[in-house]
Amino acid sequence: MIVNVANLKKRYKKQLVLKGINIKIESPQIIALVGPNGSGKTTLLNCMTNLLTVDEGSIELLGKNHKDSSLFYDVSYLQDNRILYGDLTGYDHLKFICQAQHIDQSKIKEVVERVGMGSYLKKRVRNYSLGMKQHLLLAMVIINEPKLLLMDEPLNGLDPTSAINMRNILLELAEIGTTIIVSSHNLDEIDRLTNTIYFMKDGALLKESLTGLHLNQYEVSVSNADKAVEVLNAKGIPYSLAEKGVLRFEETDVSLQQFIDCLNENQIEIISIENQKVGAEKRYRELFEGEASV
Amino acid sequence: MKLLSFELKKIIFSRKFLFLLLLVFIGISFLFIRNLVFQEQIVKEEQKELEELLQANYNNAGLHIAELEVDPENEEQQKLQRINSSMINKLYEVRNLINTDEWKQQLNLENQYYNELTSYVEAGGETTIPIKEINYRTAMNQKLVDEDIMPQHDRYSTALPNFLKQILTLFINAGAIILMLLIIGDTLSGEFENRSVNLLFTQPLEKHQIIISKFASAIITYLLAMVGILGFTFLLGLFFGEKGTFAYPVLFEKNGAIQFLTVKTYMLQGLALISTTIILVITICFLFSLLIKQTLATLFAVLVTLLGGFALWWLLPSGVMAWLNPFRQVYPDNVLLLQNEALWYQSFPAVFLLALLLLGWSMHMFKSSKQEG
Numbered sequence: 001m002i003v004n005v006a007n008l009k010k011r012y013k014k015q016l017v018l019k020g021i022n023i024k025i026e027s028p029q030i031i032a033l034v035g036p037n038g039s040g041k042t043t044l045l046n047c048m049t050n051l052l053t054v055d056e057g058s059i060e061l062l063g064k065n066h067k068d069s070s071l072f073y074d075v076s077y078l079q080d081n082r083i084l085y086g087d088l089t090g091y092d093h094l095k096f097i098c099q100a101q102h103i104d105q106s107k108i109k110e111v112v113e114r115v116g117m118g119s120y121l122k123k124r125v126r127n128y129s130l131g132m133k134q135h136l137l138l139a140m141v142i143i144n145e146p147k148l149l150l151m152d153e154p155l156n157g158l159d160p161t162s163a164i165n166m167r168n169i170l171l172e173l174a175e176i177g178t179t180i181i182v183s184s185h186n187l188d189e190i191d192r193l194t195n196t197i198y199f200m201k202d203g204a205l206l207k208e209s210l211t212g213l214h215l216n217q218y219e220v221s222v223s224n225a226d227k228a229v230e231v232l233n234a235k236g237i238p239y240s241l242a243e244k245g246v247l248r249f250e251e252t253d254v255s256l257q258q259f260i261d262c263l264n265e266n267q268i269e270i271i272s273i274e275n276q277k278v279g280a281e282k283r284y285r286e287l288f289e290g291e292a293s294v
Numbered sequence: 295m296k297l298l299s300f301e302l303k304k305i306i307f308s309r310k311f312l313f314l315l316l317l318v319f320i321g322i323s324f325l326f327i328r329n330l331v332f333q334e335q336i337v338k339e340e341q342k343e344l345e346e347l348l349q350a351n352y353n354n355a356g357l358h359i360a361e362l363e364v365d366p367e368n369e370e371q372q373k374l375q376r377i378n379s380s381m382i383n384k385l386y387e388v389r390n391l392i393n394t395d396e397w398k399q400q401l402n403l404e405n406q407y408y409n410e411l412t413s414y415v416e417a418g419g420e421t422t423i424p425i426k427e428i429n430y431r432t433a434m435n436q437k438l439v440d441e442d443i444m445p446q447h448d449r450y451s452t453a454l455p456n457f458l459k460q461i462l463t464l465f466i467n468a469g470a471i472i473l474m475l476l477i478i479g480d481t482l483s484g485e486f487e488n489r490s491v492n493l494l495f496t497q498p499l500e501k502h503q504i505i506i507s508k509f510a511s512a513i514i515t516y517l518l519a520m521v522g523i524l525g526f527t528f529l530l531g532l533f534f535g536e537k538g539t540f541a542y543p544v545l546f547e548k549n550g551a552i553q554f555l556t557v558k559t560y561m562l563q564g565l566a567l568i569s570t571t572i573i574l575v576i577t578i579c580f581l582f583s584l585l586i587k588q589t590l591a592t593l594f595a596v597l598v599t600l601l602g603g604f605a606l607w608w609l610l611p612s613g614v615m616a617w618l619n620p621f622r623q624v625y626p627d628n629v630l631l632l633q634n635e636a637l638w639y640q641s642f643p644a645v646f647l648l649a650l651l652l653l654g655w656s657m658h659m660f661k662s663s664k665q666e667g
Contacts (some may be wrong), residue, residue: 083493099296149509
């Protein structure tokens, strides 16, 4: 089990700010945490990393109790840039991480190139822009090639190029098996990163979000729907009927191309394909109609 | 100690540390320049004091003459008049020796004057100089003559050992504590205030390692500041001051009697006292940082504790109690120069014990410490 959060409750003074959160992540993936300000995203991440005490419930990361500091050899947490020391350079920060985590310092050069912060690595952090600080924070959390990466608003202050770069880095990490939990306000970027979004509201995970979003859903209009149904059933390709002559297909184990090939091979004419993508923003609007901005 | 270099860098590469050190260097240079400029002032001051003494003696002479006109047979007045006249003669002789190379003769004459002044007071005369001060001056003059050491002005000396002592006196008496509180006062509370402590909390580090590293880096910072300040003073005195001698006497009281240290011993003992006190100050600062987690309030609490603790020096009797008072050393000049019923090093065990206790307490508190709110 990569993450096992069970019935997590957290109070500030007497107010319950996390109301029995349950999260189980068994396989590597990218998960987005989305919710309005004050919904408990940062508190959840801080509890998971033992920065905040937990009032009730349990947290296990990578099979270990979250209070075990040795976890941080394999778990990284990208926090807000106040954790940086203005009088020190980016290099000083990375060197410290290497020393604390017994990482060869040759990794610094590698990670700096990957993040693209070589030109200001040896400048004092107080002279960094917001985007530069985000780059440094990213470098600091990926230098140890973590198995679990928690990120609190990593896209803050990034220009579009840097945001794309960060997204690519996260996708690369996910490909090699890193589980990433990211809270973000940038719903477009979230859409590009993952189709598993946990929506948070008033300290609780919304039930809808636990199933994830169906981002790659298509409505395929065909010339002969009856034959198409027959063929798809025979091949075991999942689908549903939207309306007469229209099949609803969701890209999961079978890709859209395989779906199309199957129909083409059986001389079933495809009239149109319409992407029915349900974006994070659309789902967010559905869930938080009338709420404060994310 | 993987954390130590990081913690040390955070302090010594901070603008605050460099700015404060620069400010101290400017202050030291200013004092040295003042001492150089005021060399002429030393002679003027001596002459002024002498004129005041002469004036007092002449006033006394007038009184004695008036008394003797009324009662020419008054033996007490006759004796006083005789001593007073001799004192006036001595002062004239001293006046002729000011600003000459005949300093030994001047000191001897001054001592003769002070001896006569003591006799004069014993015979019923009055003086503005307290007897204790007369004894101090006489003993100091005699010591300088015996050791063949040219006298230096208390405040305006440019001789390397005396200028170094002047700066060290400022350093050990409040200077070092204030400087350290300004430099390391926020080393822990500041981390909670700006939440940078979360970086440390999300590394595979044991929390006691963090406290020990911060403690060690604070001590190293103190040593660096001390070496920097004294080194700078030394170089200033070496290149621009006079040679002087580290055997220059420093007068202190021990069990009511006058004794002498050398400047060298005074400096070494003073540094030992303030260095152990700084260890205590750091641990007090850490504990309050963890309790309060707010820098200004922490600094205020530390200062109140130190002042309150120092008050114990006056409240608790000396002697055996000096072993139990860890705050006795907060003002080392008192400990070094007033060794009545208590030795200068007598509080060391109490200081170390309390520092150890507070450090352990801080480590325990830090272990369960969180960035709540």
